[in-house]
Amino acid sequence: MWAFLQHLSFWDWLALGTVLLILEVFGAGGYLLWIGMAAATVGVLTFVLPSMPWALQFLLFGLLSIATALYWWRRQRSAVRESDQPNLNLRGQELIGKTFVVHEAIVDGRGKIKVADGVWMARGPDAALGSRVRVVSQQGAILLVERAD
Known part of the structure; x- marks a missing residue:
């Protein structure tokens, strides 16, 4: 050795x-x-x-x-930099604060809303078909909404 x-x-x-x-x-x-x-x-x-x-x-x-x-x-x-678009590829996050039309009535806190060419599951106060709701948060694939006045 x-x-x-x-x-x-x-x-x-x-x-x-x-x-x-x-x-x-x-x-x-x-x-x-x-x-x-x-x-x-x-x-x-x-x-x-x-x-x-x-x-x-x-x-x-x-x-x-x-x-x-x-x-x-x-x-x-x-090399790690903060992004100028932190919600990129987080589709639900970019929807927060926006208003959408109820696609399937929200009954007992559950329903669907129309977002662009898709439909998202939504939770929030009861809302009739065609009414407008505002997205306040996201939990996985479910958007939490409130009535838009």
Whole structure:
């Protein structure tokens, strides 16, 4: 083991980098990409400076791995942005505050309202067919409504 460590060549580091990059293909979220690049960098440095001691090679690999993983982590966190359309793909949320026509009378708190070219289940005070209601909230696929005066 000591003999192997004392005679690490640039091929060993390039092989480690290649293995890490292959493992990244299976979905490590980017972290193995940067650690593989750190191994490849140590391999290039070992090629340029073949007399570099193995302890320094491992130290460089560790420092580069930590630095690149932290870089990736910080970059991923800064990439999260607030949307200018927070209700996008939340169809019921965009309906809150709007007024619609009752499609099926609301009886005992349950009925249906016409929304564009579709029909939504609604809960709220009793309302006759054709009356107008305002959406106040959403619970899953059910819109909570109140009478629109």
